[in-house]
Amino acid sequence: MAEKAPRALLIKNGIVFDPLNGIDGERMDIAVLNGRIVEDVPEKEAYVIDASGMMVMPGGVDIHAHIAGSEVNAGRLLRPEDHFKDVEPKTATARSGVGHSVPSTWTTGYRYARMGWTWVSNPSMPPLEARHTHEELDDTPIIDKATYPLLGDCWFVMEFLAAGMIEECAAYVAWMLWATKGYAVKLVNPGGLECWGFGGNVKSIDDVVPYFNITPREIIRGLAKVNHLLDLPHTIHIHTNRLGQPGNWEITVRTMDCVRDIPGTSSTGKRSIHVTHVQFSAFGGDDWASMCSMAAPIARYVNMHDHVTIDMGAVVPGDTTTMTADGPFQYGLYELTGNKWINHDVETETSSGIVPYHYRRKSLVNAVQWAIGLELALLIKDPWKGAFVTTDHPNGAPFTTYPRVIEWLMSVKAREKTLKRVNKRAIRRMVLPSIDREMTFYEIAILTRAGPAKALGLENKGHLGVGADADIAIYAIDPDRIDPGRDHRAVRRAFERAAWTIKEGRVVVKDGQVVSSPRGRTFWVHVELPDWTEEAIRSIGDAWTERYTVSFENYPIPKHYLARPYKVVRKARLEA
Ligand SMILES: [Zn+2]
Known part of the structure; x- marks a missing residue:
């Protein structure tokens, strides 16, 4: 079943945990319009999710997981035995895939989404192998991503x-x-x-x-x-x-x-x-x-x-x-x-x-x-x-x-x-x-x-306040009725299979099943620099030619190379 992307979404009566806004297990509604969290939406115009007796959190944010790039792919090649241990069957909405510890790209996106995670930082990218990394990140569906050059x-x-x-x-x-x-x-x-x-x-x-x-x-x-x-x-x-x-x-x-x-x-x-x-x-x-x-x-x-x-x-x-x-x-x-x-x-x-x-x-x-x-x-x-x-x-x-x-x-x-x-x-x-x-x-x-x-300095992630990206996880567990110390297995099961995962306002997982597979974004940082820095960068060109197997001009990845780039702009504190 392919789930439509509703313009307006209303999550009713969930028990909400939203620490960035100081919300600790309050019963409340969360309204979504055009992929963002808003104050309110008219109920009759919205896709309504009844979250009564369920726990609502912002989508999970992983600050460090090796999911893409040359070392991950080399890991897949090194470990054929890792492939048949864990096989993802093809469904109406999801591609097939394999891999237990080094899953294929599509499988990686599905498995994060199923747990209610919507952001992953890929933490160690050799700069020279950035193209390969972005190719794999683009093929990792649903979740948003970023990658850290070494x-x-x-x-x-x-x-x-x-x-x-x-x-x-x-x-x-x-x-x-x-x-x-x-x-x-x-x-x-x-x-x-x-x-x-x-x-x-x-x-x-x-x-x-x-x-x-x-x-x-x-x-x-x-x-x-x-x-x-x-x-x-x-x-x-x-x-x-x-x-x-x-x-x-x-x-x-x-x-x-x-x-x-x-x-x-x-x-x-x-x-x-x-x-x-x-x-x-x-x-x-x-x-x-x-x-x-x-x-x-x-x-x-x-x-x-x-x-x-x-x-x-x-x-x-x-x-x-x-x-x-x-x-x-x-x-x-x-x-x-x-x-x-x-x-x-x-x-x-x-x-x-x-x-x-x-x-x-x-x-x-x-x-x-x-x-x-x-x-x-x-x-x-x-x-x-x-x-x-x-x-x-x-x-x-x-x-x-x-x-x-x-x-x-x-x-x-x-x-x-x-x-x-x-x-x-x-x-x-x-x-x-x-x-x-x-x-x-x-x-x-x-x-x-x-x-x-x-x-990570992500202003619109990790919370459910107005203006945040509507990346939301709903878990089938009632925090008012459960004692996690005693019923720890129920806690684990709930986090293994989100009841609902919502990404940018769109339902991507329902009852632990992937129901739609949109492409996530890749965040990167563009720092605005004073003019003199251009000359400083160009001045390394000669040394570059002596050292690298790749030419200086051919090294940078053009922005259009990424499927869904999201540019975060900062301004350097450098002398003009
Ligand atoms: Zn690491």
Whole structure:
């Protein structure tokens, strides 16, 4: 059944959770006209949804999931066994598809929509591979998207920063956002990826990157300043140095602390850094035998400071595929597991790697990892700081496990059930068994939609106020009649299958089935720059020709290349 797009829509009597507008479980109507939320619409002219006894939230917002681009596609090629495990049959409205941890593009869009998610940020795009990324994003239906170019190990960035040319660096980053149609500045193991080109890595944020005479600290601080100068909607978005190594929690705290004095932007306010999938960066111990959770000191740091947001990178036991731009980390994981793997170098920009991985409850390390993700969310007092719900899809688990993560966050009983089944020696290495916090639906609405939308500077997403995009999820659960601590399974089931998902005012999912499949938009940031910057950008042309296999003129993606681009305009704070 193909659902028509009604001009006016009225959702009646739902129990609404809309934290950005301070609405905590109030029974109310939501009116929609022409894809936006409005004060009211005449009932007789509207398509009416009776949401009595159901929970209404803004559409889910995923701040970090690898869903498109060359590394995702290479992951699909590397894992044929991942394809037959999960097959999406063709329906009247949906295409067929395959893939459990690295699903095909269409399947990705359907599965997010079925859970009530309507926005996904694709977090690590090698700039050189931006075309491929946008091609796949265009083929990922329903949801809106954005993608973050990897800039932390870019040669031009490191050279500008090492020379103290911060304004020129800002101009270059703005040009890269325009050229790749990107949304935010992504750093992965800053400096470490370049070291990996010589078989090395960095061990602290003060190690010097060979040939570039710059340290990770200088790269992180430099790009945070650039972010401020460009007044970008999001902060810098960072995957820390030493990710996935025992004892890495200290470098994570140092990374957060090193930008404490750097101002944010008109969207981010005091915030100057987002540290992503912190589960992988919160390990204690000296080696794998002594590895333990250090979620507590990281949460303490976040509780005491206002310039940081984080997301979980939760681990859910099961089979998945790891993929990051962190070449040395992926190589280390290959050595650890002996699994098949890919390592790749992207010219002057970044590295990458892919390794299949199975998280086992009975593995000491994996059990501790499972606990850390949850501990981070449960120990941070203010959910607007995080830890936002992510699994670093597919690194910690496929995104389809979010309902399971929500279940654990809302129920001590659900956590105890899993704790009984994990490696016994792991229990002493975590704090999870001593935490009795059970999150409310209001807090879950912050961690899964309002919080990440705010962190991303998305003015019309993550809330249901007048003027917001009508991206709405309705779940068949009555928050007044259910005790999530006890009935945690019902909570999980409700989040697995939205009763209704509405995208830009159009019904896209009904009773967990995709009923229409419109194309989502791709948001990108265009920064207005003073004239002198044009010359600065052109001046790198000669060096470019020496370094790249692609010509300078052929590098930028034209705007019309994207199927449904949405340009976010900012104005740089640069001297005229
Ligand atoms: Zn990631």
